[in-house]
Every structure is written in C-alpha cells, then in structure tokens.
Amino acid sequence: MNELWKSAKAQGRLATIAATALLGLAAVSPAAAQDYPSESLDMTVAFAPGGGNDVMSRGIAEILQKYDLYPENIEINNRVGGSGAVGWGYLYTQTGSAYDISTTSGSLFTTPLQADTPWTVDDFTPIALLAADDLALTVLGSSRWNTVEEFIAEAKEKPPVIAGTGTVNVDFIVIALFAEKAGFEFEYVPFNSYPDSQTALLSGAVDALLGNPGEIIGMVDSKDMRALAYSGPVVPPEMEGVPTMADLGFDPGISMPRGLIMAPDAPQEAVDWWIKTMQFIVTTPEWKEYISTNLLTEYTLFGDDFATFLEKKNVSFAETLRSRGFVK
C-alpha cells in the first residue's frame, strides 16, 4: 500500500506539471495584473477537522497553493460550535473584508432557524456552489426489500421506521419530501450522527437510513447494506444501478450544498477574483479527484446564480420545517 500511495502521489505531480504548462499557455493566471490578493487569507471552517467542510477547505487551499493562484499565506481556522453558529458568526463580524471566506453546508440554513443568530444566509456574499452531498435511502443487505418499489409498496401498508441525522436537517427534509411525493407515511428517528444511525440499522432497530454515498459505500460494498434510491441528479459511479429519486418521479429537489461564501459586503474586486479562480479550480484534476474520492455530485453555480440558488433553498428549507412544526 505504501508503494501504491507513492505512485499515486507521483502521478499527481505529473498531472500538476502538465496542468501548470497548460495554465502557462492560457496565460490567464486570474491574479495577473491586479492588486488583489495582497494579504493573507483567513478560511473559516465552521466545523471540526475531518468533516466535510474541513476536507473541502483543505482541498481548495491545496489547489490554490499548487497552482500558485494565491500568492499570500492561507490560514485555515476551524471555528467550531453551535452547529456552525460560531464559525459563520465570526465571518459575519468580518463585514467588508476581502480576505475572509468560508464554506457552506445545510446548517447555514437550519442553524438560524433554531437559534437567535445575528446573521442569515442572505447576509453573506455568495461566490460559488461547487458540489452537492446527496443522500441514499439505504436498507440492510439481508432485508426483504430488493428494490425501492418493494419498499414503497410495503411502506404504504405499514409506515417504516427511517433513521437520519438530526431533525432540523437535510436528511429529514429529503425523506419527508420524497415520502410525500411517493405517497407513504413514515416514522422518523433522529440520531446525533451518521454512525449512530448505522448502528441502529445494523442492530435491526430501524428499517432504513439516510446516508451520504461516502458514508455508506463501505457497508454497501460488503453487501451488509443496500442502497435503494439516491436523492441527487446523477448517481456516483460506485453506486451504479441505484435509481435516483427523480427517476422514480419523486424528486425531493434538495441536497446539502457545498459552496464558498465571503464575509458580508465583500469588495467587488475580491468577489470577481474568487469567481474566476473557482471557475478554474473546478477544472483541475485535483478537484475531480476530490469529487470522486468523496463521492460527491459535481454541481457548479457562480455569483448571482448561486445567490438565487441560496435564496430558493433557504425558503424551501424553512417552509418544509415550518409546515411540520419543527421550527417557529
């Protein structure tokens, strides 16, 4: 495995050389002939190291450094607490800064609904939506449901028990909208984290769970669990053969948005620089590798398009939760 790792690294280096050469030809290193950036960058990660937001931030920072896109120092700060309230609260206090950025997740919408945060999604400056972390409805490998049709048919007779992470969260919203469209009722059991849901499923306590492809794939490969349906638009190659909820005609139309935001009222020059830079980053082989190892769905929107997207999502998150009485 050592050897494998090294050769993977060597390939990465070759790719870098090739890509740098290409970049030289194009001669539009986004930073060329501009004043921005001239200070060190402060990347706020609102969650703990090792989580989805952290891995993405470090991935972006690595690409920025590899291609010399950002000439100054890049600092990554995990500002953890209160489901993102602490980190994004910090970003909010940096209003007007050109050097404070952060990443988004479902909590960006849900935390302000739960707590008295001074900010909401609309306050931040949107840069780009980069990927979506979608969810799979998953059952035990030994269960009697081989297809999602069988699952739905039985669910209409007897409501199944479905586990997910948290209540005011993407997991709940996805399954609630899916079930509504498919026409079945269910009991939702919230857990603190994905591993807790998985423990409950393995012990036979719940009928199904919701998990990201990256989380379930180990158990799916070993045939301990079976993915029945996927909430994203395109199924990752590792999960080929699993239908999407949209294929079935029950598209929940919601996913965990992984994107980039800046402090409120960031200067236009900085916003333009970041949009251009991110447009380049998503074309690099390193980025493609990040998407495929984490089994994410590539999904890009920039600037104003991303702003419209955030607005729409915010409304639908709030409406789904409000109509079920989970938030005021």
Next chain:
Amino acid sequence: MEIFSDLMMGMSVALHPANLLYLLVGAFVGMTIGVIPGFGPAAGIALLLPVTFGMDPVGAVMMLSAIYYGAMYGGSITAILINTPGDAGSVASTLDGFPLAQQGRAGPALVMQAVASFTGGTVGVILITLLAPLFSQVARNFGPPEYFLLAIMGMLTLIVMIGGNWRLGVISALIGFALGTVGVDLESGRSRYTFGSAELIGGINFIPVAIGLFGLGELFFAFYSGSHKKRDGEMLTYDGKSNFWPNARDFIETRFTLVRGSIIGFVVGVIPGAGAAIAALIAYSVERSVSPRPENFGKGEMAGLVAPEAANNAASSGAMIPLLTLGIPGSASTAILLAAFLMWGLRPGPLLMEQNPEFAWGLIASMYLGNMALLLISIFAIPVFVLILKVPYRILAPLVVVVCTLGTFSVNSSYMEMYIMLGAGVIGFFMRLYGFSPAAVVLALVLGPLAEESLRQTLTISRGSFGIFITRPASLSIIVVTIALLVLLPLIQLYGQRVRKPKAS
C-alpha cells in the same frame, strides 16, 4: 495461525523507521495533551489531523491512535496530583488517586497508574488481535434500546458514587441530569434552556464541568481551609526517593484488579458510544463492590485507582474494534479518527481490514509498541511530574487556574465553555464544603442525555411500546446481566466480610 502471520506483517510495517518515529511522536504528544486539563485526546487528534493531510495513511493512523491511547496515560497524572482530570476517562481516577497523593504516596500512585494503563492497553490489544471478528458481531446488536439499558446500568454506579449522604448525592445527580437537558432537543429540534445563545445549541460539554468541579473546586477549598499557609506552603507532603516505587503489597493486592479492570474496560469500550469515562466508572464501582475494604474507597485505596486506569486504557483499545470492523466510532476521539480514514481516501466498513491489511494490522501492531513506549515514557517522566508537589502552593495554585482556563479555552476557542468551567469551580467548592458528590454530577451529565435520547428513539421505533426491551435478545441479555450484578455483587461483599471476620477475631 493466520492471525500471527497478519500480526507479524503488521509488526514489520510498524517497525519501519519512519512509522516508528510517527508512533513515538504520537505517544509523546498524546501523553502531553493528556496532562493538560481540558485538552483531551479528541482535541489532540483534531489538532494534528491537518498535518496528516497527504501523509502515508499507515504512519498517520499510528500517530493519531497513539495520541488517543497516550492521552489515557497522561490524563491521570493531574487527576492524582492536583485532583483535576486531564480528560473524561480519568474522572474516576481522582476518587482515590488524589487521596493517595495527599497521604504522601504520589510516587507509587503514579507508577501503579502507569502499570495499570499499560496492562489495560496491552490486554486490550491482545483481545483485539484474537477476538476482533467475534466482538464486532456483539457490537452489531446494539441499537437504541440497548443504549438505553446500558445508560441505566451505568446509572446504577451512581449508587456507589453518591457516597455516605444519599440525600446530597441524589441532589448532585439531579443537578447533573438538569445540566444534561441544555441544548437542542434531538427529537423535536427545539432549543432547551439556551436562552438564545448560539453556543449552547450543542449542549453543555462535561469536560469543562469536570475540570471546574474537581480541579478548581479543590483549589478553592484548599484556600478556604488555609492549607496554603501550612507546611512551608507545599501542597502535599512527599519525601522524594524513599517513597517513589510502589511496594510489593500494592502489586499483590491489585493483581486481580488489573485483570478485572482491563476486561470490564475492554467490553464496555467495544460497545459504540459508551466510551472510556463510563468504562472507568463501572470498573471502579465493581471493584468497590468486590473489595474486602469498600469503606476505604475514596480515601486512598490503590485498587480504586488501578481499576479505572486499567479500564480506561482497555476501553480505548476496545473502541478500535467497531471502528475497524464496522466503521462505527465508539467515542468523540474515534469519530475524528473515522473522519481521518475518509480524508485519507479509505473506506471504513467490514471490508477495511481485508482490503487494507497493512493499514489495519500495522495499526494493531503499533499499539503493542505504543503501549510499551508509553510505559517507559511514564516511568521516566514521573519523577519530573512529582516535582510539581515541591512547588509552593502560592505559585502552583494560580498556575493551575491558568492551565485549566487555557486548556478549556483552546479546545473550541469558546468563551462560554471557559465561563462554564469557572462557574463549575465555584459550585464545586460549595459541593466540597457541604459534602455533595461532584462525581455524581459528572456521571449524570454524561448518562442523562444518552438515556433520554435513546429512550425516545426506542419508543419512536416501537411506537410507544416498552415490550421492545424484552423482544430484542440483546436488550434481554443486558437486563439479565444488570439484575445478576445487582444480586451478586452485594452477596460477594457479604461473603467477603463473613470470611474475614473469624480471622480478625
């Protein structure tokens, strides 16, 4: 025999010079962060995780795991010397560890602590090596109903924690349960008792509470009782070399304690979600129940230190089983390790060991080496740590306050947690003054939310029926074991007293 060839292969990976270096770095860092109150293994792993981005995963996992179990060695040093648990797993070690130090036996207590940690850790790895597949099957059967019963079993240890005055003990436990209700209610998604504070959404972390109640509370009490004016201003008596090594009696009396503590710790550790803190508390309670001198517990009984120390280390080994075989983390620290697996591009799950044998067996082999290294580091470091006791109290006390504050703050950079710790310090002083039980508060704070969440999950699943606790075989077995312990332990104690009485007369 396949196990041995796997283990040998793992050993050859672990003995690779670069990996060995990472292992030693991890062990050293782990022990150091364990010593700093508030700065537990989870925070330590999180701190070094970014460094491993792009590193060879085998070396990286050896380093991070060594931080994890290394912290269990360091965490008890401050528990013994200044009554401040360095991390969650060593809360139980303050109960008899600090009284031992007060009697001038800090040296033997620290050495026995290191020996117990080594035994627990090594027994744990041996059990992983031999029985990983079996225990992973056991862990598979645990769902919400079983967690609830486990929390109830843990609460039975409250009976031991409460001590002499049961009224004050019950009030202490209720304070802990009340604190446990703060934060977002998992089931309804609504905030409880957060008073609009975003920082309280996640609830009250029990580490700042434990540091405040035990460490600062003890400090304030020492001022109150004027001990800073006595004995040349030194905190505790300690007469250097003649009193460093434990005597033969310490070893002989605790030889079965070591085994019991290790096995209890390992089994509890395998169950995802229980963790080292609960393992240590259960081991302490069992030890007190089978001891011929239960009345000495809490007053400086060596077995009362050895049992939780062996247990918390064995538990940290045990937690590796669900992590490696099912991709399920058993504690906050292993949750970060799991995140690291994903970051390194590995796929946690039943196929992890099969698909990445060098990774899995390299890690297991490194745990043998890591525990040996930690025992050696401990033995060499103890004389240095014991010097703390020579520092005049007027200098040591402010330092302890500063270290506790910095340690708590540095974990999440949270002012709220710092205030919680300071507030808990004041409450801890009054609890000490009036005979309440800080240990009961901490235990209730840990178990309360676990019991509440798992009970509500269970009842959602069963649609309100309690029958689920009897129809699920795993639940039924836990009920049977709990009842057996409730009946057997007092009987053993009674028998022990009867056997001894004729000898005494």
